[in-house]
Amino acid sequence: MGLCCSNTELRFSRPIYHSNIDVIIPFHDSITRKTHKKRISCPLSIPVHEYSKFCSFENQEIFITGCVLPGMDPSLCYNKECQDNFLCITSPNSIISVLLDGHGKHGKRVAEHCKRHIEAYCKLKLEKIHQNPKKYVEKIIVKCDKDLKSSKIDTNLSGTTAVVVYLSLNSIHVSSVGDSRAIIGTSPKPKKKLQALPLTVDQKPNNDLELKRITESGGCVQRMIYNNGQNLGPYRVWIKGLTLPGLAMSRSIGDKLAASVGVISTPIIQSFSRHINDKFIVLASDGIWDVMTNEEVVSYLEKFSSQSNRKGLKAEFPITPLNATISRLLCEEARKRWIEISKKENVMIDDISCLVIEIENDQESLIKTLPDKDLEDQKVVDDIESGILSALYLSRNGSSRDASFNKEDGK
Numbered sequence: 001m002g003l004c005c006s007n008t009e010l011r012f013s014r015p016i017y018h019s020n021i022d023v024i025i026p027f028h029d030s031i032t033r034k035t036h037k038k039r040i041s042c043p044l045s046i047p048v049h050e051y052s053k054f055c056s057f058e059n060q061e062i063f064i065t066g067c068v069l070p071g072m073d074p075s076l077c078y079n080k081e082c083q084d085n086f087l088c089i090t091s092p093n094s095i096i097s098v099l100l101d102g103h104g105k106h107g108k109r110v111a112e113h114c115k116r117h118i119e120a121y122c123k124l125k126l127e128k129i130h131q132n133p134k135k136y137v138e139k140i141i142v143k144c145d146k147d148l149k150s151s152k153i154d155t156n157l158s159g160t161t162a163v164v165v166y167l168s169l170n171s172i173h174v175s176s177v178g179d180s181r182a183i184i185g186t187s188p189k190p191k192k193k194l195q196a197l198p199l200t201v202d203q204k205p206n207n208d209l210e211l212k213r214i215t216e217s218g219g220c221v222q223r224m225i226y227n228n229g230q231n232l233g234p235y236r237v238w239i240k241g242l243t244l245p246g247l248a249m250s251r252s253i254g255d256k257l258a259a260s261v262g263v264i265s266t267p268i269i270q271s272f273s274r275h276i277n278d279k280f281i282v283l284a285s286d287g288i289w290d291v292m293t294n295e296e297v298v299s300y301l302e303k304f305s306s307q308s309n310r311k312g313l314k315a316e317f318p319i320t321p322l323n324a325t326i327s328r329l330l331c332e333e334a335r336k337r338w339i340e341i342s343k344k345e346n347v348m349i350d351d352i353s354c355l356v357i358e359i360e361n362d363q364e365s366l367i368k369t370l371p372d373k374d375l376e377d378q379k380v381v382d383d384i385e386s387g388i389l390s391a392l393y394l395s396r397n398g399s400s401r402d403a404s405f406n407k408e409d410g411k
Contacts, residue, residue, distance in 0.1 A: 017318060019044055071287065086115075087118065089126075099162070110253070113153060133171070148254055181289050183198050185279045186275055189277070202249075211250075214262035221235050280301050283355040285353045291334050331354060
């Protein structure tokens, strides 16, 4: 949504997050057409879902934490329902992580339904997923959308994003629909500052190839417009001549009405070799990405993960590294930024969710198991139909990526 309020210096003071919001926010009176300010003070919400688990591969220790903070209306005029969710399935040789961000009237039910289906499907097909993860990270989303269609949930104007990450000892396979995102914090050389590399691409309807499919299906892509003619918010998908559905992504699970005009549930698939200096994998909803850049997230984790409390579930305010997991801290940092934005724009604070996978490698033994060509691997995307990305490169030496995708929308 273009709300990012980042600093290029990427410096963070020791975090402490308090229990109350106390802000002066602008109100626009639709009758007098005047804007006045009002002081709001109220308690902040606590997580509706937290997760913490330690697991290990043969020469790696991995710690996973997750957090969902429900959004809120700072003006207290609207009671917002939390629609974010996640799940994590661990086994001796893999981790399957999934993050969902529901939207629409029934977005919460959609995300909950998808979580249940994906968990059951992955446990049923776990051995096959291990044998062919590239194939199954796609099937996880496609099968989920098919199952949702057969449910009793009204998905005409409701759906969810999804990002799926399969992590094994020597590879990462990712699939995604929508604008939830996964990134990796890695370094070209040991003991160098971590760099943020995207594992997914935000699927926006104004991307040329997505736009072509939508318009050929009878839809149109436009931004909303203020009464004064100014554009408002992101590009959205509409049925020509109607004010529906207004979906701000080109792919999703559900969204039956948007699907009639070219929005699809086919995920973008990407596969990566593991690298010895991979440190963090982050899955998060736009509640984080709208206010923090990829680089800021990795910098924040690099600075505070070692200080965080890995057993800090259900931490009480004030939230600090001493009593909270790194995922809770990251969500609180994002919420702090939303609050700052609300002081100027009176916007709704979005639901905020993330899964953080911390990887601690046994350097000497791990190097024997990783691919020989992991310094510069070509990553080909199995999305031939839409061709959003014809090829994706990850240069470990330069930590650069090259893709035929609109960089402004995909960063």
